[in-house]
Amino acid sequence: MHLSENEGIENKSFLVTGGLGFVGSSLCIELIRRGAKQVRAFDLRTQSPFSDNLKTSGVQFIQAYRCAIMVGDVSRKQDVEKALQGVDCVFHLASYGMSGKEMLQYGRVDEVNINGTCHIIDACTEKGVRRLVYVSTYNVIFGSKEITNGNESLPYFPIDDHVDPYGRSKSIAEQLVLKSSGRPFKKKNGCLYTCAIRPAAIYGPGEERHLPRIINLAKLGMLPFKIGEPNVKTDWVYVDNLVLALILASMGLLDDIPGKEGKPVASGQPYFISDVRLFLLCPGSPVNSFEFLRPILKSLDYDLPKTTLKVSHALLLGNFFWGLYSLMYPLLHKTWLPQPLLLPAEVYKVGVTHYFSFLKAKEELGYIPMVSSREGTASTISYWQERKRSVEGPTIYTWLFAVVGMLWVFAAAYLPDIGPVPFFRAVALFFFRSMWVLQTVFILSAAAHIGEAIYAWKLAKEVDPANATDWFWQTFALGIFSLRYLLKKRKL
Numbered sequence: 001m002h003l004s005e006n007e008g009i010e011n012k013s014f015l016v017t018g019g020l021g022f023v024g025s026s027l028c029i030e031l032i033r034r035g036a037k038q039v040r041a042f043d044l045r046t047q048s049p050f051s052d053n054l055k056t057s058g059v060q061f062i063q064a065y066r067c068a069i070m071v072g073d074v075s076r077k078q079d080v081e082k083a084l085q086g087v088d089c090v091f092h093l094a095s096y097g098m099s100g101k102e103m104l105q106y107g108r109v110d111e112v113n114i115n116g117t118c119h120i121i122d123a124c125t126e127k128g129v130r131r132l133v134y135v136s137t138y139n140v141i142f143g144s145k146e147i148t149n150g151n152e153s154l155p156y157f158p159i160d161d162h163v164d165p166y167g168r169s170k171s172i173a174e175q176l177v178l179k180s181s182g183r184p185f186k187k188k189n190g191c192l193y194t195c196a197i198r199p200a201a202i203y204g205p206g207e208e209r210h211l212p213r214i215i216n217l218a219k220l221g222m223l224p225f226k227i228g229e230p231n232v233k234t235d236w237v238y239v240d241n242l243v244l245a246l247i248l249a250s251m252g253l254l255d256d257i258p259g260k261e262g263k264p265v266a267s268g269q270p271y272f273i274s275d276v277r278l279f280l281l282c283p284g285s286p287v288n289s290f291e292f293l294r295p296i297l298k299s300l301d302y303d304l305p306k307t308t309l310k311v312s313h314a315l316l317l318g319n320f321f322w323g324l325y326s327l328m329y330p331l332l333h334k335t336w337l338p339q340p341l342l343l344p345a346e347v348y349k350v351g352v353t354h355y356f357s358f359l360k361a362k363e364e365l366g367y368i369p370m371v372s373s374r375e376g377t378a379s380t381i382s383y384w385q386e387r388k389r390s391v392e393g394p395t396i397y398t399w400l401f402a403v404v405g406m407l408w409v410f411a412a413a414y415l416p417d418i419g420p421v422p423f424f425r426a427v428a429l430f431f432f433r434s435m436w437v438l439q440t441v442f443i444l445s446a447a448a449h450i451g452e453a454i455y456a457w458k459l460a461k462e463v464d465p466a467n468a469t470d471w472f473w474q475t476f477a478l479g480i481f482s483l484r485y486l487l488k489k490r491k492l
Contacts, residue, residue: 005034006034006035007251007254007257008089008131008250008251008253008254009031009034009035009036009247009250009251010034010035010036010037011035011036011037012036012037012088012089013036013037013038013039013040013086013087013088013089014031014036014038014039014040014087014088014089014090014091015039015040015042015083015084015087015089015090015091016028016031016039016040016041016042016090016091016093017042017043017074017083017090017091017092017093017094017116017120018042018043018092018093018094018095019039019040019041019042019043019069019093020041020043020045020047020048020050020051020069021043021048021050021093021094021208022050022202022204022206022207022208022209022239023093023135023202023239023242023243024041024043024050024091024093024094025041025048025050025051026050026239026240026243027091027093027243027246027247028041030243030247031247034247040069040070040083040087041069041070042070042072042074042083042094043069043070043071043072043094044071044072044073045071046069046071049206049208050206051069070082070083073116074092074094074112074116074117074119074120075111075112075115075116075119076119077119077122077123080116080119080120080123081119081123081126081127083123084120084123084124084126084127084129085127086127087127087129088129088130088131089129089130089131089132089133089250089253090120090124090129090131090132090133091133091135091246091250092117092120092132092133092134092135092177093135094112094116095112095113095135095166095170096108096109096111096112096113096166097109097112097113097164097165097166097169098137098166098209099209099210099213099343099346100209100213100339100340100343101325101332101337101339101340102332103164103165103166103343103345104165104322104325104326104329104332104343105329105332105333106165109165109166109169110165110169113166113169113170113172113173114169114172114173114176117134117173117176117177118176120132121176121177121180121183121192121194124192125180125183125184125185125186125192126185126186126187128185128187128188128190129192130190130191130192130193130253130255131192131193131194131250131253131254132177132180132192132193132194132195132253133194133195133196133197133246133249133250133253134173134174134177134194134195134196134197135196135197135199135246136170136173136174136177136196136197136198136270137166137167137170137198137199138198138199138200138235138272138354138356139157139162139166139167139170139171139345140156140157140167140170140171140174140198140270141154141155141156141157141198141356142157142348142354143157143158143161143162143163143167143348144161144163144348144352145352146352146353146354147353147354147355147356148353148355149355149356149357150272150354150355150356150357151272151356151357151359151360152269152270152271152272152360156171156175157171159171159172163344163345163348164343164344164345166345167345174196174270177194177196178194178195178196178268178269178270179268180192180194181193181194181195181267181268182263182267182268193253193255193263193264193266193267193268194253194267194268195249195252195253195266195267195268195269195270195271196269196270196271197242197245197246197249197270197271197273198270198271198272198273198356199237199242199245199273199274200234200235200236200237200272200273200274200275200355200356201234201235201236201237201289201349202236202237202238202239202242203236203237203238203239203376203377203380204238204239204240204376204379204380204383205239205379205380205382205383206239206383207239207380211296211380211384213339214293214297215296215297215300215302215384217341218297218300218302218303219300219302219393219395220395220396220399221395221396221397222341222395222396223302223304223305224305224307225305225307225308225309225314226290226304226305226307226308226309227290227308227309227311227314227347227350227351228308228309228310228311228314228350228351228352229308230288230291230308231288231353232288232289232350232351232352232353233286233287233288233353233355234286234287234288234289234349234350234353234354234355235274235275235286235354235355235356236274236275236287236292236373237273237274237275237369238275238369238371238373238375238376238379240370240371240376241273241274241275241369241370241371241376242273244367244369244370245271245273245361245365245367248361248365248366248367249266249271249365251365252264252265252266252269252364252365253266253267265364265365266364266365269360269364271358271360271361271364271365271367272356272357272358272360272361273358273361273367274286274355274356274358274369275369275371275372275373275376276369276372276373286353286355287373289349289350290304290350292377295377295381296377296380296381296384299381299384299385300384300385311347311348311351311352314342314347314351315344315347317341317342318342318343318344318345318346318347319344321340321341321342321343322340322343322344324340325340392485392489393474393478393482393485394478394481394482394485398478398481399477399478402477402478402479402481403477403478406442406445406446406449408424408427408428409428409438409441409442409445410442411424411425412424412425412427412428412429412438413428413435413438413439413441413442414439414442445479448479448480449475449476449477449478449479450476452475452476452479452480452482452483453472453473453475453476454472455475455483456471456472456474456475456482456483456486457469457471457472457475459471459486459487459490460472460486462490463486463489463490464486464489471486
């Protein structure tokens, strides 16, 4: 397919569901750059880490008239119908339950991923939208069995065999989207054309699902093991390459190109998308997930764990957390509830080989990744090194030692004999021998923490003024265990 780079974009209106997300915001900006008349970012949120990009990153005029942020829920039919009014093409990126505790919220997963997609399809035929590009997932094909250099001819993974509701719901939604290609409009001549993009694991500066969770675990010393054999490989795709694939897919649904009238080349088709492959003589996917993470973590002074768990053993741990968090189902939407360490679907994703060829996308859409894995990784490393300039701190074990230790000494020294306090006091007196010494130790320790916190605040005003308050409170809690990181920052 050989078209101009702005074919079907200039002077057209677009809707991007999930438009304030990592990929969605990048897509909105690229559509504007290519001359779109209007781009609507349709999202549940009014603000996100990426919404400022829509206003400041080279397209300051976007808010004024060319890009509108529309608040709405794809699971609400009236919101969808309102958003699609006057649109030429829809990019459906919005989804729910890809990872973490959201994966266990079955009702919401189906509500967004299945019902929401149905509303999008129905609204497209109601409003006369000619093109719908659906962002799917490898998980519609991959479940738990190894796949090497797979392609689009592979059958869908059996619906009932999915270990999580996300993969199952995305599979149902993708099949609904592809079967709707060629569906006639309800109120005028013409029909809807659809296709699906199946991206590999997405990465890049600002990615908000996988890398932040992994890096935070590594920072706290809670990344205890790798999963699977060293030869296990998976695909990755850099955000700019995925955005390119989405735009090419929208062009592949055009049915009014002179000399190419009729059914569009991409109509009803799925496409795997990933970075440049090794066999193309350029560093890239497929690669072991932990080896992919190694340079990123190393650049932040974090290490990959040396211990490796077999997939079968990791599944036992994943099923434990699945059961534990299922018991806490009513609390899963609470922000204070931490993410589970591991879930079964995540075990398969990193512990079982699965990678796919983008040859079909190359031949039919003209997709050739414009950013190599090496360049994408370097850009991601730069982003996280900049982020690391925020408050650094010790591992979770140091936090537990410092905070629990201070609370223990306080309880033993000053609280009455209630609950476990007598036990705390007995243990403390074994080391400090008398109540006077115990109370003196607490007073001196508290005074030291306060003094170190004040010093940290003053020092941070010089070396890290944006985070001076955070340094104060962290040093107040941890004392020298926090202050040493700030002293190290001053030397740098």
